[in-house]
Amino acid sequence: MTDLIPISALGSREPAKLQHGVLTIAENPDLGLASLALRRGDCAPDLGVKLPGPGGWVSGEGIGAFWIGPDQWMIEGQGRASADFLHQVSRLAPGCSVTEQTDAFVDFEITSQEGGAPVRALMEKLVNIDTAAFGPGRATRTRLEHMSVFIIRRAEDRLAVMGMRSLAGSLWHALQTAARRLNHE
């Protein structure tokens, strides 16, 4: 039988991780993703977290959710990429349209060792979003070097950038370059 070797979105065996100054950028290969859409007139299902309104992100016990459009959310399961995440979400949301998204996206988690200022500075280089209004609990889709990405402010000192998996290399390059320049390397 063929021995298949799983590789990360950037093509290596181990997830990528880099540090530039106070910023760490790490590929997170363990995030399970599924999109959830309500049928017209339906009520939001109970997934253990209250599904957020426009531009919002919430997280609870092993599950997170962010708003991606009217009556649509992306559901996150940390550490559940290799589980059948679609099945786990659709069991909790009968009657909703749930679609597997895990391998469609690559998730890069950016952490700062010195609070929110370096994260804001990085965002100002990368995306045209009002960084002052983009505090913890905010999430949006926007444009980063012509690529469509989701960005999530998970905490004052943490930002997640999710892009299409097929563009992982370009996105990694964009993040890495911006972080390096902030550090005047």
Add this chain to the structure above:
Amino acid sequence: MLIPHPLLGLRDAQEFTYLGDAALLDRPDGLAADAEASFADYVYLRNNPAGVHRELWFHEHGDRSWLIVKRNTVTHEILGAELARDVALASRGEAQ
């Protein structure tokens, strides 16, 4: 240029794709007797006002909603935006 998205606030116009005149929302009945003539008008004829224009924009790098944006074609001033879904449902008298 910033577009005041009704749900997300001011957003960079580069996140959007432009389609054209908001009259495209009113698609003629394809089964009516005069369908051929009305579709020729629908597809090819547009008003081209110098001034306030209502037009369809798609928030492609955003929440993927269609907006109707009011724009002054002379000054490029954006005068407002609403969800095309709300406008279409309201014009058909359906609940939003």
